[in-house]
Amino acid sequence: MMDGLKPTVLMVVVQLGFAGVNVLYKLAINDGMSRRIIIAYRFLFATTFMFPVAIVFERKKKPKLSWMILFQAFLCGLFGGSLAQNLYLEALALTSATFAAAMANLVPAVTFILAVSFGLERVGLRSLTGKAKVMGTLLGIGGAMLLTFYKGPKLDMWSTHVDLLKHGGGHVASPSSSSSPQQHHHRALGSLFAVGSCICFALWLIVQAKMIEKFPYPYWSTALMCLMGSIQAIIFALCMEKDWSQWKLGWNIRLLTVAYSGIVVSGLMVTLMALCVRLRGPLFVSVFNPLLLVFVALACSLLVDEKLHLGSIIGGVLIVWGLYAVLWAKSKELKKLKKQLELPCALTPSKSSSSSNNVHEVENLHTIVTSPVQTTCSSQTVEMDHQKIEEGEEEKEAEEYNNNNN
Numbered sequence: 212m213m214d215g216l217k218p219t220v221l222m223v224v225v226q227l228g229f230a231g232v233n234v235l236y237k238l239a240i241n242d243g244m245s246r247r248i249i250i251a252y253r254f255l256f257a258t259t260f261m262f263p264v265a266i267v268f269e270r271k272k273k274p275k276l277s278w279m280i281l282f283q284a285f286l287c288g289l290f291g292g293s294l295a296q297n298l299y300l301e302a303l304a305l306t307s308a309t310f311a312a313a314m315a316n317l318v319p320a321v322t323f324i325l326a327v328s329f330g331l332e333r334v335g336l337r338s339l340t341g342k343a344k345v346m347g348t349l350l351g352i353g354g355a356m357l358l359t360f361y362k363g364p365k366l367d368m369w370s371t372h373v374d375l376l377k378h379g380g381g382h383v384a385s386p387s388s389s390s391s392p393q394q395h396h397h398r399a400l401g402s403l404f405a406v407g408s409c410i411c412f413a414l415w416l417i418v419q420a421k422m423i424e425k426f427p428y429p430y431w432s433t434a435l436m437c438l439m440g441s442i443q444a445i446i447f448a449l450c451m452e453k454d455w456s457q458w459k460l461g462w463n464i465r466l467l468t469v470a471y472s473g474i475v476v477s478g479l480m481v482t483l484m485a486l487c488v489r490l491r492g493p494l495f496v497s498v499f500n501p502l503l504l505v506f507v508a509l510a511c512s513l514l515v516d517e518k519l520h521l522g523s524i525i526g527g528v529l530i531v532w533g534l535y536a537v538l539w540a541k542s543k544e545l546k547k548l549k550k551q552l553e554l555p556c557a558l559t560p561s562k563s564s565s566s567s568n569n570v571h572e573v574e575n576l577h578t579i580v581t582s583p584v585q586t587t588c589s590s591q592t593v594e595m596d597h598q599k600i601e602e603g604e605e606e607k608e609a610e611e612y613n614n615n616n617n
Contacts, residue, residue, distance in 0.1 A: 218491045221483050222499040228480045230506035232472045233308040234514060236300060239468040245457045246300045247448040249469060252460070254292060254441035256473025261437050264478065265430035274428045283422040284435040291415030292440025293447060298408035305401035307517055312507040313358060313527040314405035316500060319537040320351035321406075322413040331417070340540040347536025354529030359402040363521030429485060437477065497538050501531040 239249055303311040323344055326332040335341030419432075426432055460466045487496050504527055511517035 226502040235468040251444040251448040252469035253472040257437040257477035260478040261434040265434045287436040288439025290411045293443040295411035302401045302404035305397040320348040343540040347533040351533030354526040358526035361522035
């Protein structure tokens, strides 16, 4: 019983950890810390944490680096690291932590749009799964537009009268305290940054899938990605920030934020997610993503007195519905692929072990947020298996023909 609940408990802890970093981001920005320097320090801490982890857990493996692997790691560090996180933090600073967390659930829908645009996946409107993916994408886009353009009345469901932003003596004005036209401008600009972050994350999923094919070392690939992301983030911060005092860290909220985001979130939480993917599969992990929105909304309303609005709730619900529609369609496609891979096992018992390994590889190739690229890779694997079966049958027929002639 406890073994069955362990992945569920771990995923709840992971989402709580992610919710904590959103609150800390808000507090560090309010304290006057540069957003670019937050990201630079985050990946520095993540790099120093991930390289020892890779050495310990993958010490028996000897990864071979090539220029293509380094280039893919550079792209992963850019799209999944420095650029995506800088855009996300800009969105969080201009809007709110709840708003940014809600927009982050658009990643599967954006990934689907990019995959169709690049020809990596077919829409398939005639099938139920194709219709579900299109409907989920439209729901997600509709929810994002509602979040952006409709705020609605304020909902005072509870209040602890605790506001860490005020108690911290912040230097940055909250968007909610600005005038109405400026507030709408911040919300629209923050939405653009949030969508840009989702696009970057979706591109990272596609590049990461290609990298894993030739470099199947999850810890080393994460360490390389953090290294590339830290180099990019540091260069960007040095170019944008001229105040050297911003780089000073003391025993305050700034050090806590960068250490927590780098070591706990980019290191420990990612490791726990990888463990849950291995135990239950990637779709199980993806189902818990909307919990982040709930935890962030609760934490911000309780700790920083962030008010919820009707538009935020309705938009968030639409985005979550869209997320689950896309995940449901991907789960159906994954089950169909498994059946196609298990078919050779039934036809040729001698190849059962290799077929089961292929099924296991398909499960592991799917990323934490489902990426359509793996569907293409899986389809190619199915076609190769069928070709092998046909070749084996032709060889058997040739042997029987020769035996009959002899």
